[in-house]
Amino acid sequence: MFVLHIALQGCLRGGEVVFGLTADTGGHIRYLLDLVAASSQDVGVDRIVVATRLFHGAPGPDYAVPEERISDKVELVRLASASPAYRSKEAMHAEVESFARNLVAWIAAQPRPPDLIHAHYADAASVAGLVADRLGIPFVFTAHSLGRVKAAMLGPAAAGCPDLARRIAAEEAALARASLVIASSRDEAEVQYAGYAAYEPGRIRVLPPGSDLARFAAAEPRPQVDAAIDRFLHDPGKPTLLALARPVARKNLGALVRAYGESPELQARANLVLMAGTREDIDALDGDMAGTMREILVLIDCYDLYGRVAYPKTHRPEDVPAIYAHARARGGLFVNPALNEPFGLTLLEASAAGLPLVATDSGGPNDIVETCGNGLLVDPRAPEAIAAACLRILDEPGLYAACVAGGARAAAAYDWDRHAARYHxxxxxxxxxxxxxxxxxxxxxxxxxxxxxxxxAALGIFRRWRSRQAGLAFGVATGRSFHSAMAILEQQESPRPQVMITSVGSEIHHLDANGVTYTADAAWRARVSADWDRDGVRAALADLDGLVPQGSLEQRGHKLSYFGDAATAQAVRARLVRAGRRANVIHSHGRYLDVLPVAASKGTAVDHVRARYGLPERAVFVAGDSGNDVEMLRAQGHAIIVANYSDDLASQAGLTHSYVARASHARGIIEGVGHFRRMLADAG
Structure with missing residues (x-):
């Protein structure tokens, strides 16, 4: 397999990237280089080429070198475009057509064309679209960050920004054209992309990036790094609040300085260390970085934080592990106050190095903290919430220790080899x-x-069994969202379902002819939308005692999700009746409570799929283990309850027709299907 990556933004080279050298030289370059390094380890990958722009002058001569060998399989190719100079992402649209022409010519000169193109950022996707028009090569798209998210941050000011409007239009085109879209987090896949007209959840996959976390876990302080930080501080032995980010507006470093400056308690408890990129002269900084650095310096002066805040002018990439170790040695923590963080590689690095996290609740940190249990999420627009979270972790030894222990799980959860395997x-x-x-x-x-x-072990047996089942369509029905379900299925190497019934039956997706992407069932969406007043239902339940909303990612257009016990579930049903709101209430595992359109459930969804395929009821098998499977099991004659069931499922009224398997998990599914097939055979 020959994969061609296109990445036009920033100052890209094969090693020793100077992050923060320009406003666009950031995490996407680290992501790309780590991805191709992991990809190159696959024996089935023959060649990887990274195509970027060739430019002369500042920021340096390295970026005018046409070819750079990265490894035996990986090469970096720089191609000319209309301008010979460095261009920011806002100006990159002017380079797209000329770069695409030169890329087509380069491909024509190769022994064989790439099998597939992977475009990074929307301008690269515009190039990939032009190449696809000429040569028919499919492309995959990774956005890294999105214009609509930036527009939301800017508010009314975004209306007067033609560059941003142009970027959003390019992203719309990329979403419409790409064979597959790769996102780093559920927030990106389910919230950030949802504002686009071309949004189709089934063409997006969540593949969390990895990171070389071993070197951060083993990091030790270095005297020169310690000295570069300590020289700013009156009491350098106090715990460190560490932030490491380019000084661009969306990283929101000013809010962290405000949080610190407005909390005398936090100032007394800890020092603030800002590793804000690399600079010589602030006036020479690219993009909005100069303005951001001035804001930071003004805030330090305004709150008179001298001696309590460190802000070194420069650090090298190889210094980063020692920077984390500096904070760890002082019992500190890592803070990411970004307005939106598409993923958050620095969070993983800091966590692996032994630092608890205080992170923005917008973007990838949701997934990281949920997966690892390594910190607290905060509203990045609320300085008082940032300060309170920092103080809580510093003042609660048990919480601090739990966050450190959670960080140790990060290396297993976010691994580039695992990412590359799913990607390939x-x-x-x-x-x-x-x-x-x-x-x-x-x-x-x-x-x-x-x-x-x-x-x-049971899933491995199921995988082999499934491969021998000619004529059997396989689907899943789950309380998870589409992307959450797809992520766990791919992580566990499950057979790919032909049908995805998700969000407790409120959404259905069908596998496309390409065998990879999915399309939403429009007929089902119309059916569950009828007589569904989401806002009215939510308002009716707003002040109900004992009812606690689940996180924002668990809320869907046709599902409201809460925590509550069985008594609370009964109270929800009664409240909705009194309010005249029709809805289906599903309670499971003693604590999860989902409120759905009255037409929606796993059972009605399965029956909809059965009718779509034109199958009789006797041709359908369903299997489950808990209370949110009751509707599905009750509605189908061939219902299987696996041995490891919960919620007293086997004794529930209406499920006496079910087969209770002796085997657990996927073995129980196989056992149940065999049981009902024998019944069918005996009946003739």
Whole structure:
């Protein structure tokens, strides 16, 4: 497999990247270089080329070198475009057509063309679209950050920004054209992209980036790094609040200085250390970095924080582990106050180095903190919330220790080799599609958590069993969102479902002919939308005692999710009746409570899919383990309850027809299907 990456922004080179050298020389370059390094380890990948712009003059001569060998499989190719000088991302649109022409010519000169193109940022996707028009090469798109998110941050000021409007239009085109879109977090996939007209959740996959975390876990302080920081501080032994980010507006470093400056308690408890890129003369900084640095310096002066805040002018990439170690040695923590953080590699690095996190609740940190339990999330626009979270971690030894322990899990959860394996599986599937069954003879739909997954050995047996089931369409029905469900299925190497029933039956997606992406079931969406007043339902439940909303990512257009016990579930039903709001209330595992359109449930969704395939009821098997599977199990004659069930499922009224398997998890599914197939055979 030959993969061509296109990345036009920033100052890209094969090693020793000077992050922060320009406003666009940031985390996407680290992501790209780490991705290609991991990809190159796959024996099935023959060649990787990274194509970027060639430019002369500032920031230096390295970026005018046409070719740079990175490894035996990886090379960096710089191609000319209309301008010979460095261009910021706001001006990059003027280079797209000329760069695309030169890239087409370069491809024509190769022994064979790339099998697939991976475009990084919207301008690269515009190039990939032009190449696809000429040569028919499919492309994958990674946005890294999105114009609509920036527009939301700017508010009314965004209306007068033609460069931003142009960027958003390019992103719309990229979403419409790309064969697959790769996101770093559920927030990106489910919230940030949702504002685009071309948004189709089924064409987006969440693949969290990895990081070389071993070197951060083993990091030790260095005297020269300590000295560069300590020279700013009256009491350098106090705990450190560390921030490490380019000084651009969206990183919101000013809010952190305000949080610190407005909290005398926090000033007494800790020092603030700002590693804000690399600079010589502030006036020479690129983009909005000069303004951001001036804001920081003015705030330090305004709050008279001299001796309590360190802000070194420069640091090298190889110094970063020692910077984290400096903060760890002083019992400090890492703070990321960004208005939006698409992923957050620095969060993983700091966490692996032993630092608890205080991070923005917008973007990838949601996934990181949920997965690892390594910190607290805050509203980045609320300085008092930032200060309170920092103080809480510093003042609660048990919480501090729990966050440190959570950080130790980061290396296993965010690994580039794992990322590359899933990435290559998707690329190969795009290049050699396995289309879904057009006319299945039977349908199996099962829950995911504690039914299909939960036992690795059982899932391996299921995988082999599934490969031998000709004529059987396989689907899942889960309380998870589409992207959450797809992520766990791919992480566990489950067979790819033909049907995804998600968000407790309120959403249905069908596998496309390419065998990789999915399309939402428009008929089902119209059906569950009828008589559904989401705002009215939410308002009716707003002040109900004992009802606690789940996180924002668990709320969907056709699902409101809460925590509550069985008594609270009864109170919810009664409140909705009194308010005249029609809804379906699902309670499971003793604490999860979902409120759905009255037409929505796993059971009605399975029946909708059965009718779509034209199958009789006897051709459908369903399997589950908990209370949110009741509707599905009750509605289908061939219902399987796996042995590891919860919520007293086997004794519930209406489920006496179910087969209770002796085996747990996926083995129980196989056992149940075998049982019902024997019944069908005996009945003739």
């Amino acid at each position: 599986t998707l690329l190969r599937a795009l290049l050699a599609p396995e289309p879904p069954l057009a006319t299945p003879r039977q349908l199996l739909v099962c829950d995911i958590d504690n039914t299909l997954v939960g036992c690795a």
